[in-house]
Amino acid sequence: MRVHVLGSAAGGGFPQWNCNCPNCAAYRQGSPYHLARTQSSITVSADDSNWVLFNASPEILQQIRSFPALQPARQLRDTAIRAIFLMDAQIDHTTGLYMLREHRQPLELWCHALVRDDLVRGNPVLKVLEHYCGIHWHSVPLDQRNFCIDGAPGLLFTALPLLSNAPPYSPHRDQPQPGDNVGVTITDAASGKQLFYAPGLGTMEPHVWAAMQAADCVLVDGTLWTDDEMIALGASQKTSRSMGHLPQSGPGGMLEWLNRLPTTTRKVLIHINNTNPILDATSPQRQELTRRGIEVAFDGMEITL
Structure with missing residues (x-):
């Protein structure tokens, strides 16, 4: 199984267009220790020919251009993306779904019914796409049974509900329901190797922890370093946890959980906010991650399992 990180930043990307936090300012001043990042998305394949795209970020066209495997050019209009x-x-x-509207047939879209409802009512992306390529929707089951995705041979998928937060336009905002946010275990059917992917994770529940312990690699929420990071910078009045993201540091933070995983587990943080000090490769926080054997995802990162 091959995992390619198309984008590794949280919402807004890095640098964020209107932000002058220490990280964004350092990048614009030419710092060699800060890498630009697009908004989080990965793509996964078992055969290097058929790919499943996880999330469609606003920079999807840039991300596709940066990864030629997604455009094999076998005919006039072509893509290796078999499902989203x-x-x-x-x-x-x-938002990137808008940019894929030229598809010749309906996009094969997998998501929970609550997500589909938000994208029909609150932010009607799917309604707009009815006037273009359309959508062929598949409901993601949350009973933790394996399922396959047509066109993605050699991969098995298991979805599980996460306690995070729904978008501001969702009726479930601040009242999360199972399905608003999901994590997924992706299994290579031939080798049995597993990736656990959860870019938005607000609370560590027993079933989530079990999935992480079973995985060979965890690619998980790295949004903020501290719970009050945005408040301390004056960027927001919201804590990390209130936004649905488990902070890395502090009691019960992501670092404590990652430390408890087997030493053989590869540990990678993704969905990194522009304010997070781990974006500075020389920061004490980044050095702490290195000491603990925790990686920071970057655009173009490759993971092979």
Whole structure:
């Protein structure tokens, strides 16, 4: 199984267009220790020919151009993206669907019914696409049974509900329901190797922890370093947890959980906010991650399992 990170930043990307936090300012001043990042998305394949796209970020066209495997050019109009899997209905994970409207047939879209409802009513992306290529919707089951995706041979998928937060336009905002946000275990059917992917994870529940322990690699929420990061910078009045993201540091933070995983587990943080000090490769926080054997995802990162 091959995993390619198309985008590794949280909403807004890095640098964020209107932000002058220490990270964004350092990047614009030419710092060699800060890498630009697009908004989070990955793509996965078992055969290097058929790919499942996880989330469709606003920079999807740039991301496709940066990864030629997604455009094999076998005919006049072509793509190697066989299906799109949405983890949630957030703007930074769905706006790219507009950019895929030239598809010759309906897009094969996998998401939970609550996500589909938000994208029909609250932010009607799917309604708009009815006037273009259309959507062939598949409901993502949350009973933790394996399922296959047509056109993606050699891969098995298992989805599970996460306690995070729905978008501001969702009727479930601040009242999360199972299906608003999901995590997914992707299994290579031939080798049995597993990736657990959860770019938005607000609470560590027993079934989530079990999935992480079983995985060979975890690619998980790295949005903010501290719970009050945005408040301390004056960028927001919201904590990390209130936005649906488990902070990395502090009691019960992501680092504590990652430390408890087997030493053989590859640990990677993704969906990194522009304010997070781990974006500075020389920061004490980044050095702490390195000491703990935790990686920071970057655009173009390759993971092979």
